Amino acid sequence: MSERTPGTSTGTISTRAPGRRTTSGMSRGQNILRGVVLTIGAVAFLFPFYYMIVGSLQKSPDTSIAGAFPNPANLTLENYADINSRVNLMQTLLNSGIFTGGVILGTLVFGVLVGYALAQLQWRGRGITFALVLLVQVVPFQLLMIPLYVMIARDYGLADNYLGMILPFAINSTAVIIFRQYFLQVPRELFDAARIDGAGEVVLLWRIALPLVRPALLTVVLLTFIGPWNEFLWPFLVTKPASMQPLAVALANYISTVAASAANPFGAVLAGACVLAGPAVILFILFQRHFVSTDIGSGVKG
Amino acid sequence: MTVTASRTSSAGSPNRAPGGRATRRRPWLGRNPIGLLLSAPYLVFVIAVFAYPLVFAVYMAFHDYFFAAPGAQVDRPFVGLDNFQEVLSDPAVIRSFGNVGIFLLINVPLTVVLSLVLATALNKAVRGRTFLRVAYYVPYVTASVAVVGVWLFLFSGGGLVNQILGPLAPDPSWLISPTWAMPTIALFVTWKQLGFYILLYLAALQSVSTELYEAASTDGAGAIRKFFSVTIPGVRPATVLVLLLSTVTGANLFTEPYLLTGGGGPNGASTSPVLLMYQKGIEQGNPDTASAIGIILVIGVLILAFIQRKVAGGDES
Numbered sequence: 001m002s003e004r005t006p007g008t009s010t011g012t013i014s015t016r017a018p019g020r021r022t023t024s025g026m027s028r029g030q031n032i033l034r035g036v037v038l039t040i041g042a043v044a045f046l047f048p049f050y051y052m053i054v055g056s057l058q059k060s061p062d063t064s065i066a067g068a069f070p071n072p073a074n075l076t077l078e079n080y081a082d083i084n085s086r087v088n089l090m091q092t093l094l095n096s097g098i099f100t101g102g103v104i105l106g107t108l109v110f111g112v113l114v115g116y117a118l119a120q121l122q123w124r125g126r127g128i129t130f131a132l133v134l135l136v137q138v139v140p141f142q143l144l145m146i147p148l149y150v151m152i153a154r155d156y157g158l159a160d161n162y163l164g165m166i167l168p169f170a171i172n173s174t175a176v177i178i179f180r181q182y183f184l185q186v187p188r189e190l191f192d193a194a195r196i197d198g199a200g201e202v203v204l205l206w207r208i209a210l211p212l213v214r215p216a217l218l219t220v221v222l223l224t225f226i227g228p229w230n231e232f233l234w235p236f237l238v239t240k241p242a243s244m245q246p247l248a249v250a251l252a253n254y255i256s257t258v259a260a261s262a263a264n265p266f267g268a269v270l271a272g273a274c275v276l277a278g279p280a281v282i283l284f285i286l287f288q289r290h291f292v293s294t295d296i297g298s299g300v301k302g
Numbered sequence: 303m304t305v306t307a308s309r310t311s312s313a314g315s316p317n318r319a320p321g322g323r324a325t326r327r328r329p330w331l332g333r334n335p336i337g338l339l340l341s342a343p344y345l346v347f348v349i350a351v352f353a354y355p356l357v358f359a360v361y362m363a364f365h366d367y368f369f370a371a372p373g374a375q376v377d378r379p380f381v382g383l384d385n386f387q388e389v390l391s392d393p394a395v396i397r398s399f400g401n402v403g404i405f406l407l408i409n410v411p412l413t414v415v416l417s418l419v420l421a422t423a424l425n426k427a428v429r430g431r432t433f434l435r436v437a438y439y440v441p442y443v444t445a446s447v448a449v450v451g452v453w454l455f456l457f458s459g460g461g462l463v464n465q466i467l468g469p470l471a472p473d474p475s476w477l478i479s480p481t482w483a484m485p486t487i488a489l490f491v492t493w494k495q496l497g498f499y500i501l502l503y504l505a506a507l508q509s510v511s512t513e514l515y516e517a518a519s520t521d522g523a524g525a526i527r528k529f530f531s532v533t534i535p536g537v538r539p540a541t542v543l544v545l546l547l548s549t550v551t552g553a554n555l556f557t558e559p560y561l562l563t564g565g566g567g568p569n570g571a572s573t574s575p576v577l578l579m580y581q582k583g584i585e586q587g588n589p590d591t592a593s594a595i596g597i598i599l600v601i602g603v604l605i606l607a608f609i610q611r612k613v614a615g616g617d618e619s
Contacts (some may be wrong), residue, residue, distance in 0.1 A: 041438040042433075042438070055455055061455070064465055111448075121332075134395060139356065145596075146579060147354075149589075150362075230444070248447045252561055276448040
């Protein structure tokens with residue numbers, strides 16, 4: 001019975017008597033077809049990651065089909081030591097961490113303030129500010145790349161500087177929208193009551209508003225994390241010395257100059273790739289429930 | 303007319319309780335002027351990082367702008383459309399726009415079709431939903447630089463892909479072939495971004511009413527028919543968004559040609575406009591022509607977005 005091919009069974013459905021099936025009672029063939037599609041998708045998405053790990057552990061790069069399976073005789077941690085000697089992993093990870101941490105901090109602090117002001121307060125310019133938050137999302141960074149480089153690296157002398165790296169990403173507008181969305185769900189009476197009790201705006205924000213949107217904090221941290229951690233173009237433009245480069249930039253420089261010298265260039269590149277991908281993937285898997293599609297959707301749609 | 307009438311009438315009776323909001327005198331900065339104070343850092347940020355550079359980019363494109371020592375007084379004359387003329391008569395620039403056109407022709411339709419099909423399948427899946435959701439999203443949360451490493455390994459001359467294809471493998475191999483370099487990059491970006499669009503479509507599918515599906519079933523529609531007659535029209539707003547976002551992302555292509563094909567090779571076959579902006583603006587010190595390329599690129603994207611909206615958008619937002 002499980003031998004039925006998906007094609008024939010989808011064919012039979014349309015000839016079935018109308019109104020006989022409920023939405024939950026899907027035919028077996030359809031389920032199989034769906035399973036096949038979903039499995040092919042999952043393999044296509046996950047295989048490169050599997051291959052990344054396998055490749056990073058190979059003593060000599062084995063590109064044959066058998067090489068896709070770990071071979072105990074060809075396993076080594078050499079590549080990690082190798083990439084560490086080319087790209088100072090501790091230093092570049094620290095740089096990535098400072099860059100990412102700075103962006104997250106700015107986004108959380110200022111994002112909460114604007115989100116709260118947009119959702120709960122009435123002030124002149126609120127409409128324009130919200131329009132700006134939406135508008136900013138459609139400005140392509142690449143158009144700003146050249147002027148920002150001229151301003152930050154040339155005029156303000158912030159090249160090779162953490163501040164210069166962080167500045168263009170200091171407040172994530174998607175996060176502002178997410179905070180606003182969460183604050184909108186908090187009844188305004190709650191704040192009015194606290195105001196009548198004599199609470200100042202700062203106390204109000206810190207004691208009442210912030211605890212209420214704690215789930216939003218986590219979502220925003222996770223969403224913001226992947227931006228600067230993975231960002232290549234901007235830190236690549238503003239950092240020249242290797243000691244200031246985030247891991248993504250250092251690894252990219254290694255890839256583009258690679259091959260030349262290393263004994264097993266692919267192994268070393270893949271080892272570096274594992275180190276770079278690791279934190280983002282692990283965070284995502286641990287907290288995947290918080291990457292809710294509606295958040296992302298609302299983040300994009302406004 | 304009615305508005306003015308009710309305005310004047312309510313102004314005449316300021317004691318009216320519920321409808322009288324319009325007449326209550328508000329402070330000029332609103333009831334909670336502190337809102338402006340809380341938003342001030344963000345507004346400064348938007349002006350410094352978005353508004354000013356945007357104006358600056360346009361300024362540079364119309365002037366003979368070059369880098370000078372800090373503090374030096376230099377003359378940067380207005381040159382009208384000279385930069386644009388220079389850029390548009392440069393075959394490398396034309397080539398890069400052609401390349402991004404090829405990229406979009408492959409990437410955008412593939413993204414829309416694959417993400418919609420996978421989202422639809424995932425939406426009804428019962429078992430392994432969480433696992434699949436994670437699997438599809440992982441490439442999106444991973445740095446391009448990291449996955450580029452694996453793709454280089456997979457698509458290199460003697461790489462796994464060619465090993466599997468055997469005699470069918472293209473020669474020269476994918477990333478060093480003038481024909482295949484751009485399609486391979488387009489495939490890479492589609493693969494990397496797909497999870498994000500699947501999630502967008504999943505969210506949109508939640509809002510397609512189940513009654514429509516039931517009605518279609520009652521009318522005897524099969525699964526395929528329902529997909530075309532209910533699902534696709536139902537998620538049209540999401541499709542418009544996916545079209546727009548994938549076009550914008552594609553136009554901003556930089557990291558992939560820089561790393562996968564070693565800076566737009568072979569022989570400029572995979573150069574993207576943004577890569578040229580980097581090479582001309584920062585490596586060669588011509589920020590004025592680079593800005594001109596940027597402006598042409600943005601205008602091109604706006605035109606594409608407008609066409610997409612006309613074709614796919616209909617009257618929905």
